[in-house]
Amino acid sequence: SQKIEQNSEALNIQEGKTATLTCNYTNYSPAYLQWYRQDPGRGPVFLLLIRENEKEKRKERLKVTFDTTLKQSLFHITASQPADSATYLCALDLSGTASKLTFGTGTRLQVTL
Amino acid sequence: KAGVTQTPRYLIKTRGQQVTLSCSPISGHRSVSWYQQTPGQGLQFLFEYFSETQRNKGNFPGRFSGRQFSNSRSEMNVSTLELGDSALYLCASSAGQGTGEKLFFGSGTQLSVL
Secondary structure: OOEEEEOOOOEEEEOOOOEEEEEEEEOOOOOEEEEEEEOOOOOOEEEEEEEOOOOEEEEOOEEEEEEOOOOEEEEEEOOOOHHHOEEEEEEEEOOOOOOOEEEOOOEEEEEEO | OOOOEEEOOEEEEOOOOOEEEEEEOOOOOOEEEEEEEEOOOEEEEEEEEEOOEEEEEOOOOOOEEEEEOOOOOEEEEEOOOOHHHOEEEEEEEEOOOOOOOOOEEOOOEEEEEO
């Protein structure tokens, strides 16, 4: 069955550094992959989508890469700020309809001063 | 545009009871999906409704059911509650027109079963 793995441990980094989060998946070739941010007690918020024919996508301080050979996506936050502290989730569409996303368990990012 | 609204925000029930959760999607969105989030299992897909019809279903027992109304508002019902049903229940809306759409989530309903 499909498995999506993210860094299970929390990631602690210093303000101003680049945070890199990993999303690995098995047994599937997704057409695209999404990243969401979730704050405690809130629902996830969409950040970026990258398609299988795109190697890299950027949005402000965010960058996502997608390596379909390695079955891996990397999510980078450059010049990180304490406000970036949250849990970041990657998600794949396994059903062909956008609504049935399979989410990774998320990586909790803590940015300290 | 108003975001996705879920009510109530918090619920406390006892085992054996039933519960109904409500979700109002973003105006114009016809797809509403429901997810259960727990610390151990993460976010798990329950079901999706599009134009009042269930279009997708996850691997949850029949105690979990839902429906969608003509105005796209959706309700989710859990009957005969079990302790393990304690979770954050999230609904998400989208236009539902194709793949690659982003989901817009509500803040969820935190259900505690005692």
